[in-house]
Amino acid sequence: MRMRDTFIKPMHREGIRFVAIFAAVTLVLFLIWEPLGWIGVGLTVWCYYFFRDPERVTPARPGLIVSPADGVVSLIEPAVPPAELGMADAPLTRVSVFMSVFNCHVNRSPIAGEVVSVAYRPGKFFNASLDKASVDNERNGLRIRMDDGRDLAVVQIAGLVARRIVCFVKPGDRLRTGERFGLIRFGSRLDVYLPPGVVPLVEIGQTMVAGETVIAELAQAGQAEA
Known part of the structure; x- marks a missing residue:
């Protein structure tokens, strides 16, 4: 596994619009006051990780x-x-x-x-x-x-x-x-x-x-x- 894969996980398609909304709000917050913008960055990253969809290895034994x-x-x-x-x-x-x-x-x-x-x-x-x-x-x-x-x-x-x-x-x-x-x-x-x-x-x-x-x-x- 590459080091990048440890931190960057695939995102489920259901999360795309939510991350887009969080990112748009973050841009507005930067325009209002830079510290608020960085809070928005943190929330956007959290939203991305909330909708992460990593691959899983399911046990093969039946039953x-x-x-x-x-x-x-x-x-x-x-x-x-x-x-x-x-x-x-x-x-x-x-x-x-x-x-x-x-x-x-x-x-x-x-x-x-x-x-x-x-x-x-x-x-x-x-x-x-x-x-x-x-x-x-x-x-x-x-x-x-x-x-x-x-x-x-x-x-x-x-x-x-x-x-x-x-x-x-x-x-x-x-x-x-x-x-x-x-x-x-x-x-x-x-x-x-x-x-x-x-x-x-x-x-x-x-x-x-x-x-x-x-x-x-x-x-x-x-x-x-x-």
């Missing part, structure tokens, strides 16, 4: 569920998936990954499979680290069906300052493990609802890397039942 987001595991608890996804009304293990405004916000598929449904629901904008954010906040859910017929749900949740959830996929699309499927602008959270019997391999407070950090392994469910 691994990976993190859909960069951030920190904030909750691990049983919860019923969002009703709009049409899944069974029974609690599943939910792993929540909280993204701060300094994390990369491109979201990646936790597992390979077919997108059975995509369901958006408007809502409030509580702090995404709170438990009630899963119920009350604006959200967009994906129900992914794996080749063995089991379903997994991943839900994008808007946070305190997030005001736009972006999803790139639709029902019928097939996703690879670690493939990009959306992003959320400016602070948010991702919930993963694991299939029945699958035990998470992460702990609260653990740092996650989207598309790389393993959350759970499907094979463990079969081993537990044996």
Whole structure:
């Protein structure tokens, strides 16, 4: 890896207009007062890094569920998936990954499979680290069906300052493990609802890397039942 690649990351196309707006405001700030202009430069650089979209190396072993987001595991608890996804009304293990405004916000598929449904629901904008954010906040859910017929749900949740959830996929699309499927602008959270019997391999407070950090392994469910 070249030294330049350590600091300069590709930017997702969703960020182009925002960086352009920040840069234009920065020019105006320079005209008003030079110190304000340099503050604008710092904010423009931050905006660029917010929309960074680095390449990730996803583990190749089949059956691994990976993190859909960069951030920190904030909750691990049983919860019923969002009703709009049409899944069974029974609690599943939910792993929540909280993204701060300094994390990369491109979201990646936790597992390979077919997108059975995509369901958006408007809502409030509580702090995404709170438990009630899963119920009350604006959200967009994906129900992914794996080749063995089991379903997994991943839900994008808007946070305190997030005001736009972006999803790139639709029902019928097939996703690879670690493939990009959306992003959320400016602070948010991702919930993963694991299939029945699958035990998470992460702990609260653990740092996650989207598309790389393993959350759970499907094979463990079969081993537990044996």
